[in-house]
Amino acid sequence: MKPFYIFNTLSRNVEQFRPGHPPTVTYYSCGPTVYLPQHLGNMRAYVFVDTLKRALRFNGFQVHHVMNITDVGHMTSDADGGEDKIEKTARAEHKTPQEVADFYIAQFKRDCARLNIELPQPPMLCRATDHIGDMIDLIKRILDRGLAYVTPSGVYFDVEKWRGPSQLGRLSRQSLAEQDAGQRLEHSPDKKSPHDFALWVLNQPNHLMQWDSPWGRGYPGWHIECSAMSMKYLGPTLDIHSGGLDHIPVHHENEIAQSEAATGRPFVRYFVHNAFLVGMEGVKISKSAGKFPVLDDLTDEGLNPLAFRLLCFGAKYRSELAFSLEAVRAAQRNLDYLLEFVRNLGGEAVDTVDDSGWVSAYAERFHEAINNDLNTPQALACTLEMVAESYRRRDFRVWNTLRRFDTLLGLNLEQFLQQTREAIFPAEILRLRDEREQARRARDFDRADQLRRELEARGYQIRDSKTGSVLMPKRVAP
RNA sequence: GGCGGCGUACCCAAGUGGCUAAGGGAGAGGUCUGCAAAACCUCGAUGCAGCGGUUCGAAUCCGCUCGCCGCCUCCA
Incomplete structure (x- = not known):
């Protein structure tokens, strides 16, 4: 221990x-x-x-x-x-x-x-x-x-x-x-x-x-x-x-x-x-001068509350953290990156395989960072690097470790994975998806792009790949 | 007046005596792609507010200067 x-x-x-x-x-x-x-x-x-x-x-x-x-x-x-x-x-x-x-x-x-x-x-x-x-x-x-x-x-x-x-x-x-x-x-x-x-x-x-x-x-x-x-x-x-x-x-x-x-x-x-969160004065999201922003101000901007959580990990708890919308947006990018990774795991039998050997070095590093006076910035860096290496190696056998990290980070990755697997799309949305697929096959790209825009307007995102198009809810949480 | 803290690249930020100063965002270039998205690769501070000192060696220790902030009164 x-x-x-x-x-x-x-x-x-x-x-x-x-x-x-x-x-x-x-x-x-x-x-x-x-x-x-x-x-x-x-x-x-x-x-x-x-x-x-x-x-x-x-x-x-x-x-x-x-x-x-x-x-x-x-x-x-x-x-x-x-x-x-x-x-x-x-x-x-x-x-x-x-x-x-x-x-x-x-x-x-x-x-x-x-x-x-x-x-x-x-x-x-x-x-x-x-x-x-x-x-x-x-x-x-x-x-x-x-x-x-x-x-x-x-x-x-x-x-x-x-x-x-x-x-x-x-x-x-x-x-x-x-x-x-x-x-x-x-x-x-x-x-x-x-x-x-x-x-x-x-x-x-x-x-x-x-x-x-x-x-x-x-x-x-x-x-x-x-x-x-x-x-x-x-x-x-x-x-x-x-x-x-x-x-x-x-x-x-x-x-x-x-x-x-x-x-x-x-x-x-x-x-x-x-320590405190500082630098709020210049933040435009304040509803009125002198009033500190609240969580609703972030969600109003289309940001996920968990992005704020991630932002907090970017600085040590004993350091002041300079708050800005830009900083939360950067955190949101990190969150999206992690969620995207988890989404990519969705198709794999991630729960049933052991993690690859190279992953253990990250597990070690993560634990050390946390135990060193709660060094969340390093723990976060470790997590992001592990995911990047996973992509690079095209070896996704990291889920057990990542989910263990998330018991600390609390980004609900496991819940997200379940949601991804169980995602149920309305018939109307599926119809649009199918219609777009037909248009693409017919190389009617104007029509395909138009349908994509329509899906986006309804809160869905579509991503093409060699293996087919993937439908997903837009990532930024309401 | 007292006590405490901070100043690291455009932005957020780790590192507090010794390998090439983490990581992310933004940016630039590239791979892939009908497009888009995602992902990946490459680039990016010869320097850590400034000056001086200690040391074989300092962003990291000491001193001074400049700048910013918190607390002593409700406040995370």
């Missing part, structure tokens, strides 16, 4: 991955906040989560994955620090917060499905509002240990008491004193230290979403949901916790603090953070 290496933000190093209880891996990833559509930058993060999960399985691990859905905004303590975003949307759209959340959750799930991102099943895909009780219990435990205190404006985590100030900042490598230098917000006078953060917020009567608690009516603080839900389903110590780079300095720092304060045990073994 090959060792799997991953960059751990805790050590700022690529480390060999060793879960606490192999082959089980407990994995918690930060999920969506559902008051707006998830834009493509968000979706890149979920493609990354999915890829990490697949990579772990590729290596024989059994992944227990939990993802949260934040359906309550996390406001901190500032009196006028802002409105809960879900509530804001709810007011704007004249809906209840629940309705807003449900709407965007459905959209999120749909987009994930289109990108072939496998989400956990409930309860492992968990909503914050379903776990208020768990959060309250966790806060109680922190209070019992004397590491939090109750004030009129809320329950705060006591950073000073928790093993001293130097502990906070471990992830961001920024001491509290350094953070102070640029403080821009006013702090609640109830806080003992400006770094203390809210576990439970009280006396904010304007908020629509409120729950009873031992300390009074209010709502949970910003970070507590992740601690409560992750530990509820996965235990006090997680093997992996992932999220966006932006979460390092505050959210994850505080999560560590409050979780370890409650349990006295290490919270996370491997923190993994993904």
Whole structure:
């Protein structure tokens, strides 16, 4: 078994991955906040989560994955620090917060499905509002240990008491004193230290979403949901916790603090953070200025959602990826190339033959790339090169390896192969095909070309070869 | 003010001390083809923002300069 290496933000190093209880891996990833559509930058993060999960399985691990859905905004303590975003949307759209959340959750799930991102099943895909009780219990435990205190404006985590100030900042490598230098917000006078953060917020009567608690009516603080839900389903110590780079300095720092304060045990073994999708400003597909593109913008352009998935593989998860329509189109070309190859396999008895010997070198390379901190660009290059060599050799005995690659890439190649084999064309289309064949045989090429254009207008493509004409749906998915 | 990151061909991007700097897109030429498509072949950075340094050897390490960005406040 090959060792799997991953960059751990805790050590700022690529480390060999060793879960606490192999082959089980407990994995918690930060999920969506559902008051707006998830834009493509968000979706890149979920493609990354999915890829990490697949990579772990590729290596024989059994992944227990939990993802949260934040359906309550996390406001901190500032009196006028802002409105809960879900509530804001709810007011704007004249809906209840629940309705807003449900709407965007459905959209999120749909987009994930289109990108072939496998989400956990409930309860492992968990909503914050379903776990208020768990959060309250966790806060109680922190209070019992004397590491939090109750004030009129809320329950705060006591950073000073928790093993001293130097502990906070471990992830961001920024001491509290350094953070102070640029403080821009006013702090609640109830806080003992400006770094203390809210576990439970009280006396904010304007908020629509409120729950009873031992300390009074209010709502949970910003970070507590992740601690409560992750530990509820996965235990006090997680093997992996992932999220966006932006979460390092505050959210994850505080999560560590409050979780370890409650349990006295290490919270996370491997923190993994993904970089952003950037360069969206110049992209014309934005429906309005300042609005980030969403998956629908790509499908509107006739692009396959899986092309976006493939685009994500073009850069390492820890590198920013410059987004543009041109880049997605390039990815679409790669996707077409692979699908075309699979289509060509359709006629062969690919499932029943062993792969050729030369293929194993690619399998080796692929696995190594993946295990090297998820080097998807190299894994992708390896895949494309293998296909090219297959064409060159006219030796198509590579399907078992390719399909194995696809358990990682998630491009649905197997499903595509089945569809290709089972493709059923409407009688009308077959009639046009036959008519065109007759025209070709009669060397009436004007008529043949006209019929081809007609087929294309109906979404079908025809390709001539020595062995005959092949009919197929146009490749770009709607 | 602090912390962190980035700058590799027209575009996306891997590579972080040592074979000819992956791969893809776009482009050029060619093979095949009634046409088209697909596929295949060939070409493409003597150079990795700039300057200096360390080293037998650097895109890769160090320093400075220029440019860009993220975070410290909701944010993947």
